[in-house]
Amino acid sequence: xxxxxxxxxxxxxxxxxxxxxxxxxxxxxxxxxxxxxxxxxxxxxxxxxxxxxxxxxxxxxxxxxxxxxxxxxxxxxxxxxxxxxxxxxxxxxxxxxxxxxxxxxxxxxxxxxxxxxxxxxxxxxxxxxxxxxxxxxxxxxxxxxxxxxxxxxxxxxxxxxxxxxxxxxxxxxxxxxxxxxxxxxxxxxxxxxxxxxxxxxxxxxxxxxxxxxxxxxxxxxxxxxxxxxxxxxxxxx
Amino acid sequence: xxxxxxxxxxxxxxxxxxxxxxxxxxxxxxxxxxxxxxxxxxxxxxxxxxxxxxxxxxxxxxxxxxxxxxxxxxxxxxxxxxxxxxxxxxxxxxxxxxxxxxxxxxxxxxxxxxxxxxxxxxxxxxxxxxxxxxxxxxxxxxxxxxxxxxxxxxxxxxxxxxxxxxxxxxxxxxxxxxxxxxxxxxxxxxxxxxxxxxxxxxxxxxxxxxxxxxxxxxxxxxxxxxxxxxxxxxxxxxxxxxxxxxxxxxxxxxxxxxxxxxxxxxxxxxxxxxxxxxxxxxxxxxxxxxxxxxxxxxxxxxxxxxxxxxxxxxxxxxxxxxxxxxxxxxxxxxxxxxxxxxxxxxxxxxxx
Numbered sequence: 012x013x014x015x016x017x018x019x020x021x022x023x024x025x026x027x028x029x030x031x032x033x034x035x036x037x038x039x040x041x042x043x044x045x046x047x048x049x050x051x052x053x054x055x056x057x058x059x060x061x062x063x064x065x066x067x068x069x070x071x072x073x074x075x076x077x078x079x080x081x082x083x084x085x086x087x088x089x090x091x092x093x094x095x096x097x098x099x100x101x102x103x104x105x106x107x108x109x110x111x112x113x114x115x116x117x118x119x120x121x122x123x124x125x126x127x128x129x130x131x132x133x134x135x136x137x138x139x140x141x142x143x144x145x146x147x148x149x150x151x152x153x154x155x156x157x158x159x160x161x162x163x164x165x166x167x168x169x170x171x172x173x174x175x176x177x178x179x180x181x182x183x184x185x186x187x188x189x190x191x192x193x194x195x196x197x198x199x200x201x202x203x204x205x206x207x208x209x210x211x212x213x214x215x216x217x218x219x220x221x222x223x224x225x226x227x228x229x230x231x232x233x234x235x236x237x238x239x240x241x242x243x244x245x246x247x248x
Numbered sequence: 249x250x251x252x253x254x255x256x257x258x259x260x261x262x263x264x265x266x267x268x269x270x271x272x273x274x275x276x277x278x279x280x281x282x283x284x285x286x287x288x289x290x291x292x293x294x295x296x297x298x299x300x301x302x303x304x305x306x307x308x309x310x311x312x313x314x315x316x317x318x319x320x321x322x323x324x325x326x327x328x329x330x331x332x333x334x335x336x337x338x339x340x341x342x343x344x345x346x347x348x349x350x351x352x353x354x355x356x357x358x359x360x361x362x363x364x365x366x367x368x369x370x371x372x373x374x375x376x377x378x379x380x381x382x383x384x385x386x387x388x389x390x391x392x393x394x395x396x397x398x399x400x401x402x403x404x405x406x407x408x409x410x411x412x413x414x415x416x417x418x419x420x421x422x423x424x425x426x427x428x429x430x431x432x433x434x435x436x437x438x439x440x441x442x443x444x445x446x447x448x449x450x451x452x453x454x455x456x457x458x459x460x461x462x463x464x465x466x467x468x469x470x471x472x473x474x475x476x477x478x479x480x481x482x483x484x485x486x487x488x489x490x491x492x493x494x495x496x497x498x499x500x501x502x503x504x505x506x507x508x509x510x511x512x513x514x515x516x517x518x519x520x521x522x523x524x525x526x527x528x529x530x531x532x533x534x535x536x537x538x539x540x541x542x543x544x545x546x547x548x549x550x551x552x553x554x555x556x557x558x559x560x561x562x563x564x565x566x567x568x569x570x571x572x573x574x575x576x577x578x579x580x581x582x583x584x585x586x587x588x589x590x591x592x593x594x595x596x597x598x599x600x
Binding site for chain 2: 040044047064069070071074213227232237241
């Protein structure tokens, strides 16, 4: 096994070419199909494919990515030469992997950093929890006190470092997004922290808040339902 | 799944380079060609070439206008009857996309009679006939020539009251987008050609390809959409861009709300992506916001050229919810997939 790998590494960036396919002159989806068939047979070493258009190269790139294989392509006479690495030399442990990594980078790296969500750094603290607020108070009670409570509730979430996927406001809840509301500030803080904060469009219109709430934070019931149904947990104060 | 009459006969799609609406000339190339033509002025013409309409509308009286459209393409499937039917359903769709009622049609046929038995032509025309019969459209004639690659389609005439034309340019800020068929026919047709679809997947595809947009339009008209088009060769993004541009708005699409054919995402991820999708990406990709944040397979499906695609309506959210219910109640696939907002005209924002 290790002998095979070192041989691959010594030979070229993508390893020994064990098979060559000339797929020039074939029409879509034949080049992808035939390449897939060979790769499904898990060949030793890499395979070399000749195709005649950049469309084929782009499609083979997708195929290689879906199988976690490296791919290199070069324009050549009458087309393109594509070398697809084989799975057997995908992860050469302790190999002098530098020349290797140029082509294989995307795959192993995204796996090895798997501890973090792969959606990008900004979202790293976000969980798939949605906060759904359908009134402008926290429970029922003295009105001023109940409005204040919702402010405290949101402040607490923010300070505790919780970053829900989204905060959705409906019915009188949309009033909280009015800059005149005492809760506006904390909602803005959430928004700036990368949390989606959205108000229900019908509600904004009904309560006449069209001029007060930024258009990009107004959404529709359909999107609200999408958020609620794709959430792991929905919290409604 | 594809039926072949006998093993020795040549497959209809065998020599086809680009199938269906994937065979369309790219929008960029088309614009370049069309811009060199002299502008004509015709007061009775109610549609403008500049707004990328699906069909031309010519006013006859205050109450009557005719809709003219033509659409044809090389075989998308090996079964000639099915090909004829899909091509006709696709051609008729442009009339529905304008809100009109197709009445007569003419066959357009190019065929290498040396390469295939004559019965194949007969079956293609029968397929076209079947679709027109279902749409209550009379085939009034046509034109056929010899050529190296089979091509079939229709020139269709429809009628409409000029006041009820549904154009690309009528979308209003705050409108949402309702789409009436799943996306991914270009990718799926490549999968079909490569014999890579399950029986169920190909059945779902063919059901959608042969479904007239007549039913969806009749329901939608009751809710007075502000704009309509059908999703064809320029793909979901391309047609959304055209509607947004013509309406002077920008649009947003919810990626998670987009209906794809089962199996389409997987196939696209494996490289079953038609050339037309790359062409559409070149044309429309630069005006898409946040494209890089979504999966490449989904991106490809957004640019995937659609054959016999669904209708896309713009209307206010509240009637859209009721429209959605009525469409799904009647057995159609329908989804709210995005909407229109103020912003750079023609820009499309993709949202997770």
